[in-house]
Amino acid sequence: MKNKVKLNRVMRDLSQIDLAEKMGVSRQTVHAIESGKYVPSTVLALKICSIFEADITSIFELEEEDWK
């Protein structure tokens, strides 16, 4: 699953630590989500959307391999 978390974070001038604090997770988790190493749960994905005040499909996008 692709995501635009990093883009949204940078646009809002937030550091990884700021976002991690808002989400209630570690900085490693934010980094792992941004780099695509970790796919967040629905709860965490909705938290991210809530922080960015954005629609979920504008941040997270399914890839072809997610359907396999």
Add this chain to the structure above:
Amino acid sequence: MKQTFLFPHKWQKIGWMVLIPTLLVGLLILLNDIWNLPNIVSVFEQFTDLFNIKVPQFQFSSPFFLYKENNLLNEIIIFGIIVGSTLISFSKEKIEDEMISNLRLYSLMWAVVVHFSLVLIASLLFYEFDYFNVMTIQMFSILFLFIIHFKYQIHQYNKSIVDEK
């Protein structure tokens, strides 16, 4: 998010403090083969010698319940290693979030698979007393494998952040 029960983070330090000395003493004993230390205490031994053969110790009303002379060092080492590694394995990380929980689960699964693979391999390669020695180590290996894999995974995540800087 609902989380499974884990010990508080500071208990992890206690785990290391218990594990390291007991592991070193345990390895020292195992490598030097000095199991036959002098007996210092009488311990309660349950369900032993069901047929009551060669039991010189005091028999307590029933053949199932016996007291036996023993050295407590082995038991202290076993307790130390198991309690220590359990505290390290199942104490919260500084920030215990869902990614850490996922890593924990993945590492636990990995440790179980590797542990039982090693048990199978050992069953084919070692016999008699060598097998007993290998089994002694494998008694603890599932927790060791878990700790090594879990900490390595966390280290890799931390390293990837540093690399990106």
